[in-house]
Amino acid sequence: MADLAREAGVSASTASRALRDSPLISQETIAHVKQVAKQHAYRPHLGARNLRLKKCNIVVLILPFNYADSDVLANPYIFKIIGTIGSVLREYGYDLLLSQMDTISEQIDDRYIHAGIAAGAIILGRGDNDPEKIRKLADTGIPFVILGPKLENQDYCSVGIDNHLSARMVVQHFAKLGRKHIAIVSDNRENRLSESYSRFQGYLQALKELNFSFNPNLVAQSIHSGNSAYEAVRKLLHDAPEMDAIFVATSDVVAISVIQALQQSGKQIPEDVAVIGFDNIDLCDFITPALTSVSQRLQDGVATILVEKLIAQINGKDVESTMLEGSLVIRQSCGQADFNVLNGSSINQPQ
């Protein structure tokens, strides 16, 4: 910019103001400076500007799991949400920095926010972090939002769908279609506050609401991989041969493997066993039978809200957490013939 100013025969301050259309500068000077700038292909140094203005147009996206945990990364859902968040951020003029981090800690502040690299953070889920760690991060006062359900007494901002409600919706839908022996496959490795846990609780409550008795033989564990899905199916077929429906609460990727495993055991889907997954990934449409699944409403909800809440915080505003209703996208695998989308209000409320 010093060069620009010299070239245009003005001071650096005038050049700076001219480029920003300051009313302090005469129109002809502005025009002249801009012309010289164009001629010399002047481009501002954003790093310097950010330093001076104490601003910055980068948001860091924290992936609170290990890249080596390829099971998580193999889930297209994750990439979908990253892409959507990226688009929304760009609309607001922010770029997105990706940072993998095994555990959530003040390192986010040290390395990014306080360091002047990023203005705020979006954390893609609680991972298997102790809630206390997240609370400590909140104590630093940095702007951040976290993907996931709201916990009790939580003083920071989270955005996610209501897993409990979604699970109830799934179970009630099975019941409506006449299924009596509804199994659940879920990932309970993580701590008891995880999404998976909420989904399981929702499953339990729905059974209660339906006056179905809980049968532990209808419960199987799975992590986010295909192998464990095969084991889960084997276990369920052995322990509860009367099973006529499976809610794969882990993810669609696991649900697809569950379907494969069932088919290999000679089961017809959905005639013998109906299946519903979670995440509503694109692939749901392209497998046979097409997979009914719970949408986390990334496109029309979560990503946008995450970004908006974060930017509000960056601008010094207070924000509240949000819980969205998930929606059930109905395809063939659950045994209902017609495509449909249900939302949370469709479920029967307990008296």
Added chain:
Amino acid sequence: MADLAREAGVSASTASRALRDSPLISQETIAHVKQVAKQHAYRPHLGARNLRLKKCNIVVLILPFNYADSDVLANPYIFKIIGTIGSVLREYGYDLLLSQMDTISEQIDDRYIHAGIAAGAIILGRGDNDPEKIRKLADTGIPFVILGPKLENQDYCSVGIDNHLSARMVVQHFAKLGRKHIAIVSDNRENRLSESYSRFQGYLQALKELNFSFNPNLVAQSIHSGNSAYEAVRKLLHDAPEMDAIFVATSDVVAISVIQALQQSGKQIPEDVAVIGFDNIDLCDFITPALTSVSQRLQDGVATILVEKLIAQINGKDVESTMLEGSLVIRQSCGQADFNVLNGSSINQPQ
């Protein structure tokens, strides 16, 4: 840092040097400054440091396609490579900035490199950009590498697998297993320099090497989506009912849909039709039959080399483009019973 210096009773310069263990500073001063720093939880402002040192530890990853093109993003392959690049970059002390950009242009320089935001760029493929655009970017002299095969007379650095060789390997493998009527499904929407085109050329050459005649009825188009895969299969079954193998050169995601479509038409895989895909995504192992596929060797090759070449450029070194051999990961879908991995040297060279 000014506060730190005052607190420790030294000048800012001494404080700065002390924290960086400069030999100019006495041991006791260093110890004292560090202790005060720890006490007051001093953390350096990287933005300021970068400005002064004209360095920066961010690399921008350009996604040269539209986020709205969800077909591309749905491909787990893309996320896998982003994750792997992120890990490798982190080992070298760099963070990763994600930037979607419909077309490749000098905007990368303006917005990121010259602006002092990033030190270099990794471009995830040529997308459907005119090669001239990429050459113009190269003319700016910024450090960047691009994922993909090397073109003729290319003066910038690219890293990718040899698509031509990989395609030949696939066709020859089909032939070795006794298949005579080998179809290809590929994406020829993009310009003629794309990966897809090279794969198609490799297919043609392999036929020649095998003295198989080329049959246009065995060629079908597909974009990166499941729907188009169904159409491709319908077309092939109609035009060439004798077909006994399909090389799905587009991607594994499409290959999976191809398998579904074939099965729905009553074909047994691999007995009636053998199938081989491209990318070797994790899902290959979990579908039935497990999908034989060409690995782009992201884990053991491409990502690391991309990063190393970029960093070499950032450090002012000249680098050459690299073409890796792909490897064929053999599973059930191609009709060979035993798991195996072939590399390029396994193919028959033309005399």
Added chain:
DNA sequence: ATAATTCATGCAATCGATTGCACTGGCTCA
């Protein structure tokens, strides 16, 4: 004609670090 006002511009400080050079005091050595 002089004071008051406006308009356009430049000086210099600032953001938070790093670093060349000058300076100080204590030491060695002739």
Added chain:
DNA sequence: TGAGCCAGTGCAATCGATTGCATGAATTAT
């Protein structure tokens, strides 16, 4: 004892922008 040396430290410039305040010229008011 005085010149030379060196270790340890601070001043001030620098990276590339932005901005409060002062300056100076032109214009208007008295």
